[in-house]
Amino acid sequence: xxxxxxxxxxxxxxxxxxxINLDGFQGCSMTKxxxxxxxxxxxxxxxxxxxxxxxxxxxxxxxxxMGLSYFKVGMELSPSKGTFRTIWLNHYQYIVDNPExxxxxxxxxxxxxxxxxxxxxxxxxxxxxxxxxxxxxxxRLLQPMNNDIIYSLLFAPVSQMVKKSKSLNTTLSTxxxxxxxxxxxxxxxx
Amino acid sequence: xxxxxxxxxxxxxxxxxxxINLDGFQGCSMTKxxxxxxxxxxxxxxxxxxxxxxxxxxxxxxxxxMGLSYFKVGMELSPSKGTFRTIWLNHYQYIVDNPExxxxxxxxxxxxxxxxxxxxxxxxxxxxxxxxxxxxxxxRLLQPMNNDIIYSLLFAPVSQMVKKSKSLNTTLSTxxxxxxxxxxxxxxxx
Amino acid sequence: xxxxxxxxxxxxxxxxxxxINLDGFQGCSMTKxxxxxxxxxxxxxxxxxxxxxxxxxxxxxxxxxMGLSYFKVGMELSPSKGTFRTIWLNHYQYIVDNPExxxxxxxxxxxxxxxxxxxxxxxxxxxxxxxxxxxxxxxRLLQPMNNDIIYSLLFAPVSQMVKKSKSLNTTLSTxxxxxxxxxxxxxxxx
Amino acid sequence: xxxxxxxxxxxxxxxxxxxINLDGFQGCSMTKxxxxxxxxxxxxxxxxxxxxxxxxxxxxxxxxxMGLSYFKVGMELSPSKGTFRTIWLNHYQYIVDNPExxxxxxxxxxxxxxxxxxxxxxxxxxxxxxxxxxxxxxxRLLQPMNNDIIYSLLFAPVSQMVKKSKSLNTTLSTxxxxxxxxxxxxxxxx
DNA sequence: TATGAATGAGCCTTCATTCAT
DNA sequence: AATGAATGAAGGCTCATTCAT
Numbered sequence: 101x102x103x104x105x106x107x108x109x110x111x112x113x114x115x116x117x118x119x120i121n122l123d124g125f126q127g128c129s130m131t132k133x134x135x136x137x138x139x140x141x142x143x144x145x146x147x148x149x150x151x152x153x154x155x156x157x158x159x160x161x162x163x164x165x166m167g168l169s170y171f172k173v174g175m176e177l178s179p180s181k182g183t184f185r186t187i188w189l190n191h192y193q194y195i196v197d198n199p200e201x202x203x204x205x206x207x208x209x210x211x212x213x214x215x216x217x218x219x220x221x222x223x224x225x226x227x228x229x230x231x232x233x234x235x236x237x238x239x240r241l242l243q244p245m246n247n248d249i250i251y252s253l254l255f256a257p258v259s260q261m262v263k264k265s266k267s268l269n270t271t272l273s274t275x276x277x278x279x280x281x282x283x284x285x286x287x288x289x290x
Numbered sequence: 291x292x293x294x295x296x297x298x299x300x301x302x303x304x305x306x307x308x309x310i311n312l313d314g315f316q317g318c319s320m321t322k323x324x325x326x327x328x329x330x331x332x333x334x335x336x337x338x339x340x341x342x343x344x345x346x347x348x349x350x351x352x353x354x355x356m357g358l359s360y361f362k363v364g365m366e367l368s369p370s371k372g373t374f375r376t377i378w379l380n381h382y383q384y385i386v387d388n389p390e391x392x393x394x395x396x397x398x399x400x401x402x403x404x405x406x407x408x409x410x411x412x413x414x415x416x417x418x419x420x421x422x423x424x425x426x427x428x429x430r431l432l433q434p435m436n437n438d439i440i441y442s443l444l445f446a447p448v449s450q451m452v453k454k455s456k457s458l459n460t461t462l463s464t465x466x467x468x469x470x471x472x473x474x475x476x477x478x479x480x
Numbered sequence: 481x482x483x484x485x486x487x488x489x490x491x492x493x494x495x496x497x498x499x500i501n502l503d504g505f506q507g508c509s510m511t512k513x514x515x516x517x518x519x520x521x522x523x524x525x526x527x528x529x530x531x532x533x534x535x536x537x538x539x540x541x542x543x544x545x546m547g548l549s550y551f552k553v554g555m556e557l558s559p560s561k562g563t564f565r566t567i568w569l570n571h572y573q574y575i576v577d578n579p580e581x582x583x584x585x586x587x588x589x590x591x592x593x594x595x596x597x598x599x600x601x602x603x604x605x606x607x608x609x610x611x612x613x614x615x616x617x618x619x620r621l622l623q624p625m626n627n628d629i630i631y632s633l634l635f636a637p638v639s640q641m642v643k644k645s646k647s648l649n650t651t652l653s654t655x656x657x658x659x660x661x662x663x664x665x666x667x668x669x670x
Numbered sequence: 671x672x673x674x675x676x677x678x679x680x681x682x683x684x685x686x687x688x689x690i691n692l693d694g695f696q697g698c699s700m701t702k703x704x705x706x707x708x709x710x711x712x713x714x715x716x717x718x719x720x721x722x723x724x725x726x727x728x729x730x731x732x733x734x735x736m737g738l739s740y741f742k743v744g745m746e747l748s749p750s751k752g753t754f755r756t757i758w759l760n761h762y763q764y765i766v767d768n769p770e771x772x773x774x775x776x777x778x779x780x781x782x783x784x785x786x787x788x789x790x791x792x793x794x795x796x797x798x799x800x801x802x803x804x805x806x807x808x809x810r811l812l813q814p815m816n817n818d819i820i821y822s823l824l825f826a827p828v829s830q831m832v833k834k835s836k837s838l839n840t841t842l843s844t845x846x847x848x849x850x851x852x853x854x855x856x857x858x859x860x
Numbered sequence: 861t862a863t864g865a866a867t868g869a870g871c872c873t874t875c876a877t878t879c880a881t
Numbered sequence: 882a883a884t885g886a887a888t889g890a891a892g893g894c895t896c897a898t899t900c901a902t
Contacts, residue, residue, distance in 0.1 A: 103881080129871060243469075252450040319895080332898085509891080521867090587781070701874095701875075709884085
C-alpha cells in the first residue's frame with residue numbers, strides 16, 4: 101500500500117491559496133483546487149472532512165504562520181521602540197512577501213464561517229504579544245490602553261496601505277515606510 | 291433602459307445587501323435576491339448586465355454612500371482638529387449604524403472582481419477630502435505625508451477595532467473611542 | 481413567460497419508470513431520467529423537491545392507478561364469485577399490461593423509503609375492497625378471515641406466477657390462469 | 671485464488687447483509703462492507719470480480735440457504751399433508767428468523783441484475799421439491815398443476831402476510847398462521 | 861417592461877475500483 | 882495474500898442566465 105504523503109496537505113493548502121487569489125472566494129471549487137494541486141478531487145477528502153473543514157484549517161494554518169513571522173527565532177523582546185520596530189517590519193515584510201496569504205486571511209476574516217473558528221482557536225503567538233504589551237505599559241513605553249487598541253493603532257494603517265498600494269500597482273518607498281512606522285509609533289507611545 | 295423605474299434598482303440593491311448579510315456571500319443567489327426584492331430574476335437582468343455587474347455597482351453605490359456620510363450637509367470644513375474629529379466620528383457612526391453595508395464593503399474590497407472597479411471609479415467624495423488634506427498640510431496642522439497614508443493612519447485603526455469588537459460581541463466605550471481618536475490624531479498631526 | 485406544462489410531471493413519471501426498469505433501482509439517476517424525459521435535470525426540481533420526493537410520488541401515483549384498475553367504472557359489486565373473478569382478472573390484466581409499473585411497485589415495496597409513505601397514504605380504492613370483503617363475509621361467501629389475509633390468498637399467487645413466468649420468458653395459458661383463480665378461490669371461499 | 675481462506679468469503683457475505691439491511695441498498699458501499707467485515711476494500715476484489723459479481727453470489731448463497739431451511743436433515747418426505755405443513759412452517763420460520771436475509775432476497779429478486787442469475791443457477795433444493803410435488807400429484811394428494819403454480823399457491827400468501835405484518839409492526843398469531851396454512855392447503859389439495 | 865419556466869454547466873461529494881507496497 | 886492510499890467518473894442538486902409569453 102502507498103504511504104500517506106503528509107506533505108500532500110501542504111500541497112492542498114498552497115493550491116487552495118492560489119485558486120482563491122486567482123478566482124476569488126466564490127470561484128474556488130474543489131475540482132479547481134485539486135487540479136492545481138495535481139490531485140484528484142477525491143483525494144482532498146482523504147485529508148479533510150469537507151470544503152468547510154478544509155477552508156477552516158487553511159485559515160488556522162496561515163494565521164499561525166503569519167503570527168509566527170512577527171517573531172524571529174532568538175529575537176530580543178525587551179520593551180523598547182527597537183523591538184516594536186522590528187516586529188512591525190516583520191509584519192510588513194510578511195504582507196509583502198506573502199500577499200496571497202495575507203489577502204486570504206483578510207478576505208476570510210469577514211466571512212461568517214470564521215466567527216467560531218476565531219474564537220475556538222486562539223493562536224499560539226498571542227501570549228508573546230500580550231506579555232510584551234503589558235511590560236511596555238508597565239515601563240511607560242506605551243500608553244495605558246487596551247491591547248487590541250494598541251494592536252490596531254500599530255498595524256492597521258500599514259496593512260491598509262500595502263493593500264492600497266498593491267491595488268494601485270505601486271510600492272511603498274523606504275521613506276514612506278519609515279513615515280508610517282513613526283506615525284504609528286507616535287500614536288501608541290507615551 | 292434604466293430610465294423608467296429608478297427605484298427598482300434601489301430595491302435590488304437593498305435586497306442584495308439583505309441576502310448577503312443573511313446568507314453570506316456564497317449563499318447569495320440571483321433568485322433569492324429577486325425574491326426578497328419582490329421581482330422575477332429575469333427583471334434584474336433588465337437593469338444589470340449580469341451578476342458581476344450588479345455586485346460591482348452595488349459596491350460603488352454603497353462606497354459612495356459611506357463616503358458621503360463623512361460630510362454632513364452644510365458642515366464646516368476649515369482645517370482644524372475639530373473638523374477632523376467630526377469627520378472621524380461620522381465615519382465611526384456610519385460603521386456602527388450600517389454594519390451590513392460596511393461589512394459588505396470590507397468583504398468585497400479584497401475580491402479580485404473589485405480591483406479594476408476601484409481604479410475606474412474614483413468616488414465623488416474624494417475632492418472634498420483632497421482639498422481638506424492639502425489645506426491642512428499647508429497650515430501645518432497635518433504632517434506632510436501622502437494623503438492615502440494620512441487616511442490610513444486616521445481611519446484604519448478605528449475600523450479594525452469596530453470589526454474586532456463586533457466579532458467579540460462587545461461595544462467600544464466612549465472613553466475608548468476618545469482614546470483611539472486622540473491616538474490617531476497624534477499619528478497624523480504635526 | 482412560459483406556461484407550466486402540467487403533463488410534464490407525467491413525462492417525468494414515465495421516464496423514471498422506464499429508467500428504473502432498464503437499469504434497476506441503483507442505476508436510476510436524475511440525469512438519466514431527465515434525458516429520457518427530454519428535459520434538463522434542473523427541470524425535475526421545479527416539480528419535485530428532490531429525488532426521494534419524486535420517487536415517493538411516483539409510487540403513490542402508480543399505486544393508485546393499479547388500485548383503480550381493479551374496479552372498472554359502473555362495475556357490479558355484489559358479493560359473488562363472479563365479482564371476485566372480474567376483479568381478479570382485472571388485477572391480472574393490469575400486471576400483464578403494465579409490467580414495468582407493477583415491477584416498480586413490487587421493487588419499491590421492500591424499500592426502506594416506503595415505510596411511512598405506505599402508512600401516510602392510504603389509497604382511495606381501499607374502502608371499496610373493505611366493503612366488498614365485509615359483505616362477502618356476512619353472506620358467508622368468504623371465510624371469516626382478516627381482510628389482509630383474504631387479499632394475500634387471492635392475489636399473491638397469481639402475482640408471483642406472472643413474475644416467475646416473465647423471468648422465464650413464458651406466458652400463462654388461459655387454462656393455467658383459470659386453474660390459479662379456481663385454486664385461489666377455493667382458499668378463501670366458504 | 672479463492673482456495674485458502676474460504677471463511678473470508680462468509681465474512682464478506684455477512685458484512686454485506688448487515689450493511690444492506692442497515693443502510694438500504696443504495697447506502698451499501700464496498701468500503702462500508704469492507705469495514706464491517708474488518709477487511710480492506712481491496713481484499714474483497716481478491717475473492718470477487720466486482721460488486722455485481724459479489725451481489726450475485728450473495729444472492730445465490732442466501733437463496734440456497736433459504737431453500738435448504740425448508741427441509742430439515744433426516745426429515746420424513748412422504749407425500750402427506752403433514753409433510754407439507756412441516757415444510758410450510760419451516761418456510762414461515764425461516765422468514766421470521768431471518769428477516770434480513772429474506773428481505774434481501776425479495777428486494778433483489780426484482781432487480782434487472784438477477785434475471786440471468788436466476789436462470790443460470792437452478793438451486794440445489796429444487797430436486798427434493800420436484801420429487802415431492804410429483805409424488806403428491808401421483809397419489810392425488812395435490813391437484814394436477816404445474817409445480818410453479820403449486821409453489822406459488824402454497825407459499826406466496828404467507829410470505830406476503832409476513833411482509834405486510836412486519837410493515838405494520840404486528841405479528842401473526844398462531845390462529846392466523848393456521849388459518850393461512852389451511853386455506854393455502856385447500857387451494858392446492860385435491 | 862416584466863415575468864416565471866426552463867436550462868446546461870458546474871458544484872460538492874461519494875463510490876467502485878486500482879495502485880503500490 | 883493483504884492493505885490503505887489514490888482516483889476518474891458519476892451522483893444529486895443549484896445557479897446564473899435565457900426563453901417565450
